[in-house]
Amino acid sequence: MIRIAIVDDKLRNRRIVAEKLSVSNRFQVIFEAGDGNEFLDKIRTLESSHLPDIILMDLEMPEINGIAAIAIASSLYPAIKFVVLTVFDDDDKIFSAIKAGASGYLLKEESGGVIVDMLLNLWESGAGPISPSIAYKILQMLKTRETPNAGGSEQPDIFQLSQREKEILELLAEGFEYKEIGDRLFISPNTVKKHCISIYQKLHVNNRAQALKIAYMKGLI
Amino acid sequence: MIRIAIVDDKLRNRRIVAEKLSVSNRFQVIFEAGDGNEFLDKIRTLESSHLPDIILMDLEMPEINGIAAIAIASSLYPAIKFVVLTVFDDDDKIFSAIKAGASGYLLKEESGGVIVDMLLNLWESGAGPISPSIAYKILQMLKTRETPNAGGSEQPDIFQLSQREKEILELLAEGFEYKEIGDRLFISPNTVKKHCISIYQKLHVNNRAQALKIAYMKGLI
DNA sequence: TAGTCAATAATCCATTTGGATAGTTCTTTT
DNA sequence: AAAAGAACTATCCAAATGGATTATTGACTA
Numbered sequence: 005m006i007r008i009a010i011v012d013d014k015l016r017n018r019r020i021v022a023e024k025l026s027v028s029n030r031f032q033v034i035f036e037a038g039d040g041n042e043f044l045d046k047i048r049t050l051e052s053s054h055l056p057d058i059i060l061m062d063l064e065m066p067e068i069n070g071i072a073a074i075a076i077a078s079s080l081y082p083a084i085k086f087v088v089l090t091v092f093d094d095d096d097k098i099f100s101a102i103k104a105g106a107s108g109y110l111l112k113e114e115s116g117g118v119i120v121d122m123l124l125n126l127w128e129s130g131a132g133p134i135s136p137s138i139a140y141k142i143l144q145m146l147k148t149r150e151t152p153n154a155g156g157s158e159q160p161d162i163f164q165l166s167q168r169e170k171e172i173l174e175l176l177a178e179g180f181e182y183k184e185i186g187d188r189l190f191i192s193p194n195t196v197k198k199h200c201i202s203i204y205q206k207l208h209v210n211n212r213a214q215a216l217k218i219a220y221m222k223g224l225i
Numbered sequence: 226m227i228r229i230a231i232v233d234d235k236l237r238n239r240r241i242v243a244e245k246l247s248v249s250n251r252f253q254v255i256f257e258a259g260d261g262n263e264f265l266d267k268i269r270t271l272e273s274s275h276l277p278d279i280i281l282m283d284l285e286m287p288e289i290n291g292i293a294a295i296a297i298a299s300s301l302y303p304a305i306k307f308v309v310l311t312v313f314d315d316d317d318k319i320f321s322a323i324k325a326g327a328s329g330y331l332l333k334e335e336s337g338g339v340i341v342d343m344l345l346n347l348w349e350s351g352a353g354p355i356s357p358s359i360a361y362k363i364l365q366m367l368k369t370r371e372t373p374n375a376g377g378s379e380q381p382d383i384f385q386l387s388q389r390e391k392e393i394l395e396l397l398a399e400g401f402e403y404k405e406i407g408d409r410l411f412i413s414p415n416t417v418k419k420h421c422i423s424i425y426q427k428l429h430v431n432n433r434a435q436a437l438k439i440a441y442m443k444g445l446i
Numbered sequence: 447t448a449g450t451c452a453a454t455a456a457t458c459c460a461t462t463t464g465g466a467t468a469g470t471t472c473t474t475t476t
Numbered sequence: 477a478a479a480a481g482a483a484c485t486a487t488c489c490a491a492a493t494g495g496a497t498t499a500t501t502g503a504c505t506a
Contacts, residue, residue: 387451387452387453388452389452389453390452412453412454412455413454413455413456415454415455415456415457416453416454416455416456419453419454419455419456420453420454423452432462
């Protein structure tokens with residue numbers, strides 16, 4: 005089963021979306037939310053093993069709009085796929101949503117069959133679903149942009165961090181605390197703490213934020 | 226009738242494409258070519274009233290490849306729509322083709338029905354046809370490009386952080402603690418803490434590391 | 447003029463963190 | 477076999493953090 009969450013301020017819209025999904029029995033709507041705040045609150049209370057796989061997100065909502073919600077949640081939950089499902093197709097929103105971390109952008113006018121097919125495809129092959137007219141707009145945007153700059157070469161490992169330490173540094177960057185990291189790695193939080201202190205020593209810093217700064221700046225994560 | 230030209234170095238491929246188009250009776254293949262040179266020669270001999278409406282262009286061809294042919298012909302005949310029809314989906318080719326002036330990019334694996342639908346749609350609404358997997362790659366490309374805020378236009382502040390909060394977020398990212406930040410800004414560490422908590426609420430996180438993660442990922446700092 | 451909001455400040459309290467120190471176990475290297 | 481290094485665990489303690497709450501000021505707005 006593919007776990008879905010639906011975020012839309014209109015109950016009626018959520019019903020319609022759920023109805024369209026019911027064309028297939030592969031989907032299970034595990035929760036719904038009426039705006040970005042409610043969504044972020046609800047997802048924060050979920051254990052990581054109960055997180056949804058795909059979020060269907062409307063953009064026009066009170067309080068926090070869908071783009072901000074995607075920006076926040078896609079950082080916190082990188083494994084979740086965010087798919088915009090809206091009636092709007094203005095360039096700004098498309099671009100903002102993609103930059104915010106959306107994997108796909110579907111128009112509500114799409115039929116249930118198309119939506120189901122595209123979501124299944126997203127789940128199985130990782131290809132983000134995009135409505136044709138949206139694809140065309142994206143193409144137009146790309147056409148007007150300049151060619152990309154070739155990336156520079158990185159040389160990690162100058163800090164002599166052990167494998168375990170790198171692992172823990174990544175989890176620190178995720179925002180986990182000692183206990184949570186210990187749970188994930190099946191070790192004591194005391195051990196996690198020991199590793200952290202070793203990391204700080206090797207990076208020549210004395211707190212987490214400084215270590216994360218170096219980690220981000222030097223591309224360790 | 227929509228006038229079509231097919232450019233592909235394999236006769237067999239041209240036959241297959243023509244076959245797929247015959248699903249609809251709206252299309253008329255007015256000429257074919259086996260490489261870019263031949264195509265450019267043939268189209269040059271046509272009177273402007275007999276020009277094709279849409280060119281279906283393979284990319285891998287001898288002499289002059291499809292991208293070069295599109296680049297030249299799209300300049301000479303701006304009214305003609307150029308659609309890439311190929312088996313390749315590498316990022317470089319997609320990007321080059323779009324820059325060269327292609328209106329669409331279809332994979333040969335698409336069914337005749339899909340191709341016909343998309344070409345009709347191109348003709349009627351101007352929306353360029355793009356295979357879903359290509360659309361996804363384009364989206365990925367767009368995602369990794371820099372935001373087009375060359376000089377004046379700042380992107381909207383989706384997190385609604387106040388000026389002071391942004392200032393403090395930057396200092397947090399430097400690795401400073403409440404007291405140090407307070408000293409720098411000439412305010413009480415209590416106030417700094419209050420700002421931090423407000424920041425966490427707006428970002429929907431509950432500790433510093435998570436806030437920094439979003440800040441780094443979303444380019445707030 | 448009343449209301450809202452940003453910024454300031456403080457207090458209480460529980461939790462988390464950083465630092466130091468002291469071990470054990472296991473593997474790899476010498 | 478001894479040495480070195482990693483990963484692991486633990487305890488003590490002081491400092492820093494986060495959360496909730498309350499309150500004052502000044503600026504902008506309805």
